[in-house]
Amino acid sequence: MTVAGKMPMTSKPAELNYDGHKIEFQVTEGSEGERGIDINKLRDATGLVTIDNGFMNTAATSSAVTFLDGEKGILRYRGYPIEELAEKSTFIEVSYLLLYGELPTATRLKWFEGQLAKHSDTKEGIKTIIKAFPKEAHPMGIASAAVVALSGFYPEYSEGHLTEAQKDEVFPLLMAQLKNIAAYQYRASQGKDLVDAQPKKFDYVTDFLFQMTGKDVDPEVSKALNILLILHADHEQNCSTSSVRLVGSSQANVFASISAGVDALWGPLHGGANQAVIEMLQEIQADGGDYKKFILKAKNKDDNFRLMGFGHRVYKNFDPRAKIIKKACDTILEKLKIKDPLLAIAKGLEEEALKDQYFVERKLYPNVDFYSGIIYKALNIPTNMFTVMFALGRLPGWEAQWKEMVETPSIKIGRPRQIYVGSTERHYQAITERK
Numbered sequence: 001m002t003v004a005g006k007m008p009m010t011s012k013p014a015e016l017n018y019d020g021h022k023i024e025f026q027v028t029e030g031s032e033g034e035r036g037i038d039i040n041k042l043r044d045a046t047g048l049v050t051i052d053n054g055f056m057n058t059a060a061t062s063s064a065v066t067f068l069d070g071e072k073g074i075l076r077y078r079g080y081p082i083e084e085l086a087e088k089s090t091f092i093e094v095s096y097l098l099l100y101g102e103l104p105t106a107t108r109l110k111w112f113e114g115q116l117a118k119h120s121d122t123k124e125g126i127k128t129i130i131k132a133f134p135k136e137a138h139p140m141g142i143a144s145a146a147v148v149a150l151s152g153f154y155p156e157y158s159e160g161h162l163t164e165a166q167k168d169e170v171f172p173l174l175m176a177q178l179k180n181i182a183a184y185q186y187r188a189s190q191g192k193d194l195v196d197a198q199p200k201k202f203d204y205v206t207d208f209l210f211q212m213t214g215k216d217v218d219p220e221v222s223k224a225l226n227i228l229l230i231l232h233a234d235h236e237q238n239c240s241t242s243s244v245r246l247v248g249s250s251q252a253n254v255f256a257s258i259s260a261g262v263d264a265l266w267g268p269l270h271g272g273a274n275q276a277v278i279e280m281l282q283e284i285q286a287d288g289g290d291y292k293k294f295i296l297k298a299k300n301k302d303d304n305f306r307l308m309g310f311g312h313r314v315y316k317n318f319d320p321r322a323k324i325i326k327k328a329c330d331t332i333l334e335k336l337k338i339k340d341p342l343l344a345i346a347k348g349l350e351e352e353a354l355k356d357q358y359f360v361e362r363k364l365y366p367n368v369d370f371y372s373g374i375i376y377k378a379l380n381i382p383t384n385m386f387t388v389m390f391a392l393g394r395l396p397g398w399e400a401q402w403k404e405m406v407e408t409p410s411i412k413i414g415r416p417r418q419i420y421v422g423s424t425e426r427h428y429q430a431i432t433e434r435k
């Protein structure tokens, strides 16, 4: 099934006056009123390119998957507010929504769950790759390697072009496999036997927790993880999603494209922040718990320290996911009767930062990662697995964005320009003549 996005509308053109020439550019408008100047003909018309460090102002694509308004703190998947989905939906339903554009009917949900179940066995070769890693290897490295390795085990889905029927297989296949990979690597790192999936017995999220622990799963734990995965499921053109699209734009296969997304997510400025937040809170705790000292460090420009879990490229008021997570954090800790001193440190840090001029002026607020680690910790998920949990949640979003890209007829290979600032032409010298 393909999902048709609305074509952007055009609005009043923009004019550029440069070097005595006046050039008009078409302005396209999205369904929520966002407007963008289409600069496709800029270089041909003027010889100029645009410079946009960190893509602060560049829309790399139009997309019908996720809408977010950073000023108003709005996040919607396919038009549905994140607050409603987190409260009422499940991760699997949301994954279907992202991939197919609509919430599933009961029949379609059953079909999708059947697809996940059908692909829930993992090839022995993938298990061997996971077990071959040293016990202390980072789970994100293992996840990335195992995902790209799937291309060798499923050559039938390892072309850049897939039919509709192939896409209907490979997206749930990847979801079922990444779940297994995440659980297997944990078991392997503990020197324990791998626990295979039991899709007939458990839903996707409960199955993952069962595969990790080999024990019965508390439904409250499963519910909390469902919410976390829903909140992470997509976030429009972020660093990892843009990596998936960029790699996919070369017609690399879906496994290679998603593996690139895992790699991009790993960094502490992106998905790796959830691990970094807990490590930071533990560091503050070990230092005596004086969080004000760490606020001063974060403000000091001679100190590399940043308040992890704070700030966001697009949210400049609040991150709606952080609000939901903070509430979920209180709820799950209460339900599981856990008193985590890190929560008190996190709340103190947040309160202090939110009234500090430095953070106010720069519009720095807690992001999705600030409280998520405390929940993962309460669910007994080890710190070095937090970012893999993020990847598991983000996978349907990466898939939906990859699918949208390959289904766009006018898609071009992603290939930015540059402004060259290196040496001008010079000539080769024999090694004996070099100084």
Ligand code: ACO
Pocket (backbone or CB within 6 Å): 054, 268, 269, 270, 271, 273, 298, 299, 305, 306, 307, 308, 309, 310, 311, 312, 313, 314, 362, 364, 367, 368, 369
């Ligand atoms: N702590 C202290 N200062 C900060 C922080 C922070 N967490 N974040 C930004 N700033 C400061 C910067 O030093 C800069 O100050 P300046 O104007 O005086 O130079 C200003 O705020 C703007 O920061 P940039 O880094 O230019 O903002 P950008 O939009 O490029 O970065 C980012 C956004 C990467 C999220 C940044 O806020 C950050 O590093 N946060 C901490 C890491 C983090 O939590 N990442 C997870 C993001 S959510 C996600 O990807 C899932």
